[in-house]
Amino acid sequence: MAKNIPEIYGSLVFNDKVMKKKLPKDVYKALRKTIENGTHLELDVANSVAVAMKEWAVEQGATHFTHWFQPMTGFTAEKHDSFISPTPDGEVLMEFSGRELVKGEPDASSFPSGGLRATFEARGYTDWDPTSPAFVKDKTLYIPTAFCSYSGEALDKKTPLLRSMEALNLEAVKVLHLLGKTEVTSVSTTVGPEQEYFLIKKEDYAKRRDLIFTGRTLLGAKPPKGQEMEDHYFGSLKPRVAAFMHELDEELWKLGIPAKTKHNEVAPAQHELAPVFSTANVAVDHNQLTMEMMKRLADKHDLVCLLHEKPFEGINGSGKHNNWSMTTNTGENLLAPGDTPEKNIQFLVFLVAVIKAVDEYADLMRLSVATPGNDHRLGANEAPPAIVSIFLGDELTAVLESIEKDEFFKKPVAEQININTAVLPHFSKDTTDRNRTSPFAFTGNKFEFRMLGSSLSIAGPNVVLNTAVAESLRQFYEALQDVSSDKMEEAVHTLVKDTLKTHKKIIFNGNGYSEEWVKEAAKRGLPNLKSTPEALPCFIDQKNKDLFILHHIFTETEITSRYEILLENYSKTLHIEAKTLSDMIRRDFLPALLAYADKVACTVADRKNVVNLSCTRELALITKLSEGYEKISVLEEKLENDTAAAESMTDPLAASKFYHETILADMDAVRSLADAMEVLLPADALPYPSYSEILFYV
């Protein structure tokens, strides 16, 4: 039965409509004020909100509530408490207080803290984030919260995000007021993440320890067919996948997540989902929920959703495009150029603020997407390079050039595109063509940051973007604050011009995948941080610490702790991968190789018994298999020894580098030989499914 979508949309969300209906007028007003301006919420108001929330949640079938938070694991965390409160006469009441709504006290000792939290200070706090709506899932009322330590240090991804949104808000409003937009009282950041993922059969997944333990395949010869036919991108959806996507949309809609676009991606078994954008913190929550729902519903359809950045060697990996812009409370997108961008002062100011930010903090942008999984993508000719640059498109670049040279900008007459059919109307060419190879592209009225890996929380990249742009705007305000209004236009013009002169080196409209760009970027002095261990140390560079501390995003202690968590996470991930690969080689692969060599040897012996055949080819095969066995054993032993050596290293940075340089190389060596041997084996020789089986049979 077709469901009424407007009716189910947001039906599990304590949204504005529900609040209006359920809350007393003055309480509703106070809450809206908190949501819009971040003002403190009095306890009596919180009490009243809690009562309404509980009532509504119970109507939706909820029996429990949870403070939902986003620790440094990159996943979400929750601890459920029921609403019940026993009465002396042996019955229960369903209760929920304002205090319980506003503050939680989970034990923080088992979450990554990077040495922030001594075990005797195990207590942590979760603080309600009223700007992201509560919702009901699995009979539980979910309350989005921020998570911090007993002494107030952020232990999560949400807190710095909220702080960075606040910093950008502060600086952007100041600049807008200077430009005469005094009616604007707040600026929020908007984010729309496009999420890529793979779907494979559950039975295949269950047989591969590499997928189970590491999220990616560590072995596997390339299938005869890859993505070369380009037949999967936007291809028609297979019924099983379509059914999954359909249910996913519906479940997301119920949670008020505006899932909008879905399609097959480039690689076989790869797909994408994009929602309509929302405020950054809500977008972060929604993206976490989306990833969780993808996994959960895949399971229901006997599929497994892989969110790893590179589940299959030789096949495109998965990323996430973070579309980002800034909007005023009066509804104006600050990155919308309007019809004549060269005259639109406000647009130019915010545009060059972003250009300056990305140029000055290109290293932090790179850092914000650095994960072991993403290292397999960046710079691998399928995802943007590890070098951060900005694509503006020809027209905007021409506009900026004319400003820089003090020339009059002549808008080219829009070219007509004729696609040679009578029925299709002729249309005007988009002023910015699509550029797929740029890590940070202007796409009409927003920037699209394309370096994110598919499993990453989008909080980090947006923290960096918001903060770096806030810093540009802070400096712009300083430069312009004393200019009289009749001189403002000229002063802004000079500011834009000077900023461009200094920062145009970050602009690159060409092919980001090319070798020439790598050379050219080096000439321009742009950082090329190829791997996570190379990128991470920039977190503790003085320039970057200053930025975060100045805008109250992180304290020095928080920076150090996060840096440590990131380093540790890198080494731990590779450690697990190395152990898993060794395990599969020793227990699955080598025995299969040996068994097959034995089998062929028996066949040869039998035949020689019966008739005196030479069996040259069989004997050659046995030799190949035996040599392979020998070589792989040696390489696997080296991997094991190096892994043991890595484990005993005490300096986290040195360890991460060792994992990157030595362990990864060991793993590659084992793998490439094993993959070359795999094609000699019979189809059923290995206890786990091959690439062909996994990728083409959903």
Ligand code: ADP
């Ligand atoms: P594509 O990148 O494929 O051209 P779209 O331009 O339609 O796709 O949008 C991609 C994503 O960008 C969507 O999630 C969309 O909601 C989001 N988006 C559009 N406008 C903005 C904006 N002003 N701020 C943030 N995200 C936006």
Ligand code: MG
């Ligand atoms: Mg896109």
